Amino acid sequence: MSTLLQLNSSLFGENGVSTQLADAFVRNWQTSHPQGRLIKRDLITQPLLHMDGDTLGALMSSPDQRSPAQQALVDEADTLINELQQAEVVVIGAPMYNFSVPSQLKSWFDRVARAGVTFRYTEQGAQGLLSGKKVYVFTSRGGLHQGQASDGVTPWLRTILGFLGMDEVEFIYAEGLNLGEQARAEGLAQARKQLSQLAA
Ligand SMILES: Cc1cc2nc3c(=O)[nH]c(=O)nc-3n(C[C@H](O)[C@H](O)[C@H](O)COP(=O)(O)O)c2cc1C
Numbered sequence: 001m002s003t004l005l006q007l008n009s010s011l012f013g014e015n016g017v018s019t020q021l022a023d024a025f026v027r028n029w030q031t032s033h034p035q036g037r038l039i040k041r042d043l044i045t046q047p048l049l050h051m052d053g054d055t056l057g058a059l060m061s062s063p064d065q066r067s068p069a070q071q072a073l074v075d076e077a078d079t080l081i082n083e084l085q086q087a088e089v090v091v092i093g094a095p096m097y098n099f100s101v102p103s104q105l106k107s108w109f110d111r112v113a114r115a116g117v118t119f120r121y122t123e124q125g126a127q128g129l130l131s132g133k134k135v136y137v138f139t140s141r142g143g144l145h146q147g148q149a150s151d152g153v154t155p156w157l158r159t160i161l162g163f164l165g166m167d168e169v170e171f172i173y174a175e176g177l178n179l180g181e182q183a184r185a186e187g188l189a190q191a192r193k194q195l196s197q198l199a200a
Contacts, residue, residue, distance in 0.1 A: 003037045003089075004029055004039070005039045005040075005041070005090045006039070007092045009044060009102040010093055011044060011095075016095060018093035019093045021195060022136075024192075026040075028198075039083050039086070048104065051107065058071075059074060061074075080108065081117060081118060084112050087133060089134050089135075090134070090136070095141070096139060099152040100156065118164050128165025129165055131167070133165075136169075136172065138172050139173055140175075141174070142176075142179070143176065144175050144179070174191035175187045175190070
């Protein structure tokens with residue numbers, strides 16, 4: 001059975017452009033995978049704490065010496081890693097906020113990047129342990145940033161996903177959403193065109 005993990009991180013909830021595009025992709029996927037399993041996480045309504053000293057301390061502690069509070073922090077991170085390990089397809093709604101990804105999405109990566117579990121260091125360098133997945137990133141922006149230095153979303157996501165072994169990444173862009181009616185319509189049309197090409 002195929003599993004898809006969907007991560008949403010729009011402050012606008014179901015109305016977020018990145019969420020709506022990701023949802024449309026997932027609906028197509030469910031049609032072509034009627035037996036498929038969907039794991040969905042909204043990182044805004046179910047936020048993770050920012051990585052802090054307590055969380056890092058819990059993750060580095062030996063299992064037999066953890067307090068119940070530390071164990072709860074480890075269990076939460078383990079659950080997120082488990083969901084990611086199970087998924088063959090990963091769909092990420094990644095709006096641009098202040099030239100980067102939402103901090104809630106960054107917190108999710110801070111939990112799932114774990115040495116010895118999702119990546120490891122070797123004499124030849126770091127090696128990602130999450131290969132064989134296909135990742136689709138739906139990234140929405142008020143302005144136009146694709147291919148420019150102001151795009152702090154695409155290069156960072158490509159780097160961290162690649163670091164974890166996920167090299168097959170497709171970006172779907174909805175840009176110019178705050179640049180007036182015509183620019184918004186064009187940005188949405190471009191994203192929908194990419195979506196229908198993926199569905200075909
Ligand atoms: C807090 C905040 C910060 C934003 N920062 C940027 C930005 O740096 N660059 C940009 O082009 N658009 C920016 N925008 C506009 C969003 O990218 C745009 O509203 C987009 O539709 C958000 O995606 P979403 O609808 O999926 O949440 C920002 C919007 C908000 C609410």
